Amino acid sequence: MSGSCTEDTARVVDGVMRARRSLRAYRPEPVPRALLEELLAVACTAPSNSNTQPWRVHAVAGAALRSMGDALVAAFRENRLPPSPHFPDPLPEEHAQRQREFGAVYYRSLGIDPTDMPARMRQTEKNFHFFGAPVGLIFTIDARLAPHSWLDLGLLVQNVMIAASARGLGTCPQVSFARFHPVIAQHLALREHELTVCGMSLGYPERDAPVNRLAMPRREVGEFASFQGFRAA
Numbered sequence: 608m609s610g611s612c613t614e615d616t617a618r619v620v621d622g623v624m625r626a627r628r629s630l631r632a633y634r635p636e637p638v639p640r641a642l643l644e645e646l647l648a649v650a651c652t653a654p655s656n657s658n659t660q661p662w663r664v665h666a667v668a669g670a671a672l673r674s675m676g677d678a679l680v681a682a683f684r685e686n687r688l689p690p691s692p693h694f695p696d697p698l699p700e701e702h703a704q705r706q707r708e709f710g711a712v713y714y715r716s717l718g719i720d721p722t723d724m725p726a727r728m729r730q731t732e733k734n735f736h737f738f739g740a741p742v743g744l745i746f747t748i749d750a751r752l753a754p755h756s757w758l759d760l761g762l763l764v765q766n767v768m769i770a771a772s773a774r775g776l777g778t779c780p781q782v783s784f785a786r787f788h789p790v791i792a793q794h795l796a797l798r799e800h801e802l803t804v805c806g807m808s809l810g811y812p813e814r815d816a817p818v819n820r821l822a823m824p825r826r827e828v829g830e831f832a833s834f835q836g837f838r839a840a
C-alpha cells in the first residue's frame with residue numbers, strides 16, 4: 608500500500624495535519640452517528656503495542672451531553688475533587704515556559720487579562736460543555752495498564768482528530784475531564800477498571816470565532832530532534 612503513495616498523497620495528508628487546530632467554538636448542527644462511526648472505524652487503524660488496542664471511546668450527544676456537562680460544571684464549581692496530576696508540580700521550567708506562552712496567546716485571543724482569575728475560571732468551565740460542540744468524546748483506558756499503553760490511546764486520539772479535520776469537523780482534545788473521572792464514571796456507567804484519560808469536543812466549527820483563529824507556535828525541528836550518522840547534504 609505505502610508503495611502507491613504519491614507526492615499528491617503527501618500534500619493532502621500534510622495539509623490535513625497542518626490545518627488541524629484545537630477549536631473552542633462550534634456551530635450547533637448535529638454530527639450524524641454514522642459519520643462518527645466512520646471516523647472511529649478509520650481512527651482505530653492506529654497501531655498499538657502487541658495490537659492490544661487498549662482504548663475505549665464514549666460518544667455523547669443531546670440530552671446525555673447536557674446532563675453530563677451540567678454535572679461536570681457543578682463539580683468544577685464545588686472544587687471538591689483533588690486536582691488531576693496531569694502535570695508535575697512544579698512543572699520543569701522548559702515546559703512551564705511554553706505553558707505560560709500558551710496561556711498568554713490563548714487568553715489574549717479571548718480578551719481575558721491572564722491575571723483575571725474569575726474570567727479564566729469562566730473560560731475553563733466551558734471545557735465541561737465541550738465548548739458548545741454537539742458531540743463530546745470521552746477516552747478511557749484500563750487503569751491496570753502501564754504508561755506505554757497510554758501512548759497507544761494517544762495515537763487513536765490523534766487519528767480521530769485528523770480524520771475529523773479531513774471531513775471539515777473541528778476537535779479539541781481536553782485533559783480537563785481527567786479530574787472529574789468519578790462524575791464521568793457515574794454518567795457513562797464505566798467499567799470497574801476504566802479510567803478517564805481525556806475528552807474531546809467534536810463538531811462543525813465556528814470559523815469566525817477569534818478563539819478558533821489561534822495558531823500555536825511550534826519549536827523548530829532542530830530544537831527537539833538530533834541526527835547522527837547521516838551524510839552531509
Ligand SMILES: Cc1cc2nc3c(=O)[nH]c(=O)nc-3n(C[C@H](O)[C@H](O)[C@H](O)COP(=O)(O)O)c2cc1C
Binds near residue numbers: 627629
Ligand atoms: C492531551 C491534551 C490535552 C489537552 N487539554 C486541553 C484542555 O483541557 N482544554 C483545552 O482547551 N485545550 C486542551 N488541549 C489543547 C492544547 O492546548 C493544544 O493542543 C495546544 O495548545 C496546541 O494547539 P493546537 O492543538 O491548536 O495546535 C489539550 C491538548 C492535548 C494534546
